[in-house]
Amino acid sequence: MTLNAAPTRRGFARLGLSAFASLSLGGCFGDGLLGDAAPEKQSALDVSPVLLVATTRRPADPAGRPPYFTDQRGRGLSFATVRLAPPDRSLIGKVSSVVTGDWRIAGAPRVVTGPEAATAFAEAALGRDVLLYVHGYRESFETAAVSAAQLSDGIRFRGVSGLFTWPSAGKTFDYGYDRESALWSRDAFEDLLRALAAAQGGRIHIVAHSMGTLLTLETLRMLRADAGETALNRIGAIVLAAPDIDIDLFTNGIERLGTAAQKITVISSTNDRALELSSTIAGGVIRAGAADRGRLEALGVRVADASDYGSGIINHDLFLSNVEVQQVIKRAVARADRP
Numbered sequence: 001m002t003l004n005a006a007p008t009r010r011g012f013a014r015l016g017l018s019a020f021a022s023l024s025l026g027g028c029f030g031d032g033l034l035g036d037a038a039p040e041k042q043s044a045l046d047v048s049p050v051l052l053v054a055t056t057r058r059p060a061d062p063a064g065r066p067p068y069f070t071d072q073r074g075r076g077l078s079f080a081t082v083r084l085a086p087p088d089r090s091l092i093g094k095v096s097s098v099v100t101g102d103w104r105i106a107g108a109p110r111v112v113t114g115p116e117a118a119t120a121f122a123e124a125a126l127g128r129d130v131l132l133y134v135h136g137y138r139e140s141f142e143t144a145a146v147s148a149a150q151l152s153d154g155i156r157f158r159g160v161s162g163l164f165t166w167p168s169a170g171k172t173f174d175y176g177y178d179r180e181s182a183l184w185s186r187d188a189f190e191d192l193l194r195a196l197a198a199a200q201g202g203r204i205h206i207v208a209h210s211m212g213t214l215l216t217l218e219t220l221r222m223l224r225a226d227a228g229e230t231a232l233n234r235i236g237a238i239v240l241a242a243p244d245i246d247i248d249l250f251t252n253g254i255e256r257l258g259t260a261a262q263k264i265t266v267i268s269s270t271n272d273r274a275l276e277l278s279s280t281i282a283g284g285v286i287r288a289g290a291a292d293r294g295r296l297e298a299l300g301v302r303v304a305d306a307s308d309y310g311s312g313i314i315n316h317d318l319f320l321s322n323v324e325v326q327q328v329i330k331r332a333v334a335r336a337d338r339p
Contacts, residue, residue, distance in 0.1 A: 001027075001099075007011040009181050017269040018199060020113055021122075026187040027289065034136045041156075042156065043152055043155075043156045043157055043158070044152075044158050044159060044160070045084070045086075045152045045154045045157065045161045046086055046150060046153055048102060048159075049083065049084040049085065049086050049106075049161070050081055050082070050083060050084065050158060050163070051081075051082040051084055051148055051149060051161050051162070051163055052079070052080075052081060052082075052121055052124050052125065052130075052144055052162045052163070053079065053080045053082050053108075053145065053162070053163045053164075053165065054077055054078070054079055054117065054118065054121050054162070054163070054164050054165075054188075054189075054192045055074070055077070055078050055079075055080070055141070055163075055165045055166070056068055056073055056074055056076075056077060056078075056165075056166050056167060056184070056185040056188045057069035057070055057071065057072065057073070057078070057165060057166070057167045058070045058072040058073060058074035058167070058183075059073075059074065059078055059111055059113060061167055062122050063111050064080075064108050064109060064110075064111055066105075067140070067141060067142065068082075068105070068108045068141055068142075068167070068289045069079070069141040070141075070167075071140065071168060071169045072165055072167055073167045073181060074113070074167070075090075075113070076114055076115070076117070076188065077113070077114075077117040077118055077188040077191060077192065078111060078112065078113040078117050079110075079111070079112045079113075079116075079118070079120045079121045079124075080108045080111045080112075081108065081109065081124060081238070082105060082107070082108045082145055082163075083105070083106040083107045083108070083109065084104065084105060084106055084145070084149055085103070085104045085105075086102075086153075087102030093116070094288075099217035101144075102150070103145075103146050103149035103150060103153070104146065105142060105145055105146075111282065114214040118188075118191045118194070118195035119195050120191045120290060121162070121192060121195065121196070122195040122196050122198070122199040122201075123199070124158045124160075125196065125199065125201060126160070126161070126201070127199065127200050127201030127202065127335070128159045128160045128197060128201060128202050128204070129157075129158070129159030129160065129201075129202035129203050129204075129205065129236070130159055130160045130201075130203075130204050131151070131152050131155075131157045131159060131160070131161055131163055131205050131207065132161050132162040132163070132204060132205065132206050132207070133147065133148040133151055133152070133161075133162065133163050133164070133207050133208075133209075134163075134164045134165075134166075134189075134206065134207070134208035134209070134213075134215060134216050135147060135148075135163075135165060135166075135168070135209055135210075135212050136168075136208075136209040136210025136211045136212045136213075136242075136244065137168060137178045137179075137210050137211040137244065138168060138169075138170055138171060138172060138174075139165070139168045139170060140168070140170040140177065141165055143170070144163060144165045144168075145163055145165070147209075147289075147317075147320060148161060148162070148163040148317040149161065150320050151159045151207060151319065151320060151326075153328070154320070154323070154326045155326050155327075155329050155330040155333070156330070157333070159202060159285060160252050164185075164189055164192060166181050166182050166184075166185040166189075166212075166215060167181045167185075168181060168182075168206060168211075169181075170189050173280075175254070175281060178211060179211060179214070182211050182212065183215065183218065184213070185215060186215060186218050186219045186222060186225075186276065187222075187334060189215060189216075189219040190219050190223050190226070192300035193219065193220075193223055193235075194223070194227070194231070194270065194271070196234065197231060197233075197234040203234060203235070203236030203237075203336060203337060204235050204236060205235075205237045205238075205239075205332075205333050205336065206235065206237070206238050206239070206242075207237075207239045207241065207319070207329055208238075208239070208240055208241065208315065209241045209242060209281075209319065210241070210242050210244045210274070210289075211244045211278070211291060212241070213240040213241070213242075213243035213244065213245055213288075213289075214243070214244065214245045214249075216238070216240065217240070217243075217245065217250070217253040217254075217257075220232065220235075220238070220253075220254065220257060220260065221253055221257065223278075224256070224257060224258065224260065225256075229258060229259070229260070230336075232257075232260045232263075235260070235263060236263070236333065236337065237263060237265065237329075237333045237335065237336040238260075238263045238264045238265070239265045239267065239319075239329050239332050240264060240265070240266050240267070240288075240289075241267040241289075241317075241318075241319040241329075242267060242268070242269065242272055242274070242275060242289040242316050242317070242318075242319075243266060243268075243287065243288040243289040244274075244275060244278050244287050244288075244289060245285050245287060245288045245289075246282060246285050246287065246288075247285065247287065247288050247291050247295070248285065250288035250299075251299060253286055254299045254300070254301060255299070261299065261301055262300060262301075263305070263336065264301040264302065265301065265302040265304060265328065265329075265332045266288065266296055266301050266302070266303050266304070266307055267289075267304045267318070267319055267325060267328060267329075268288075268289050268290065268291065268293065268296065268303060268304070268305055268307075269289065269290065269306045269307045269315055269318065270290055270292075270305075270307045271315050272289060272290050272315050272316050273306055273315060273316070274315075274316035274322060275287040275289050275290040275316070276290065293305050294307075302332070304325070304328040306318050306322070306325050306328075309324055309325055
């Protein structure tokens with residue numbers, strides 16, 4: 001996705017959200033994931049548009065300037081405070097955002113690279129709840145940051161907005177490089193989660209998309225194996241949107257998480273064209289995000305089947321483009337915050 005260029009699939013989807021939201025639901029996402037609570041009018045990100053970023057991408061040279069971080073693998077973890085420019089909330093602004101996009105990066109004045117990066121992120125969170133987004137395949141630093149902002153603002157999150165971004169090439173035919181880069185980033189992601197868990201503060205809510213769900217699941221497995229069950233106590237909701245993971249690998253990962261698997265909500269869709277292609281590349285093995293709902297629920301995770309809510313060609317990023325699917329994430333976060 002390129003910002004400030006031609007109209008995007010996400011942009012056209014946003015144009016019809018208000019009309020779509022006004023329709024009555026023909027069913028529900030199951031297991032009480034949707035409800036009737038009145039939505040908040042403003043997110044914390046809209047009030048203070050700062051995104052905390054942890055990344056294994058190589059910083060751009062010079063640092064702190066566009067493109068901020070490249071598609072190459074860096075040397076360890078980097079932390080950056082990214083200033084965002086919120087969208088124009090006027091009627092004219094909403095219409096023009098279909099073409100120009102809504103959120104955008106305004107600057108990244110602070111970058112810390114090395115052993116102190118994970119601690120710097122945790123300190124910047126100031127003990128508040130954190131919504132940590134982990135992007136998927138074919139994402140640049142810019143598109144990942146914008147998606148993180150759209151997600152946090154879309155669910156009206158009241159805590160700190162965060163992004164863990166790994167070195168995706170951002171290109172259609174670099175699937176193999178992206179997958180290896182995601183797995184290569186596991187140690188750094190574990191370091192970040194350890195630092196956040198060790199700090200005094202609220203819960204860590206994780207929303208991972210597509211290939212980012214593989215990175216997330218593998219890292220949580222490592223964290224539990226290295227530090228025990230209690231290491232996951234600070235983790236709140238774990239939402240895996242359209243997980244691009246071999247169903248057998250997914251099953252093993254869930255079983256290794258023990259009781260922490262109960263924190264997981266899977267957003268699946270049987271008409272996700274991107275996962276169909278991924279399955280073909282993987283030799284025909286079905287991806288977890290396109291698996292039968294009953295098979296997923298048998299693993300002890302919650303499932304939100306979004307098959308009936310995809311009206312586009314790809315249907316791979318419904319958690320960003322569909323207000324009802326975003327409510328699934330909002331409910332998962334709210335449930336995790338209950339005593």
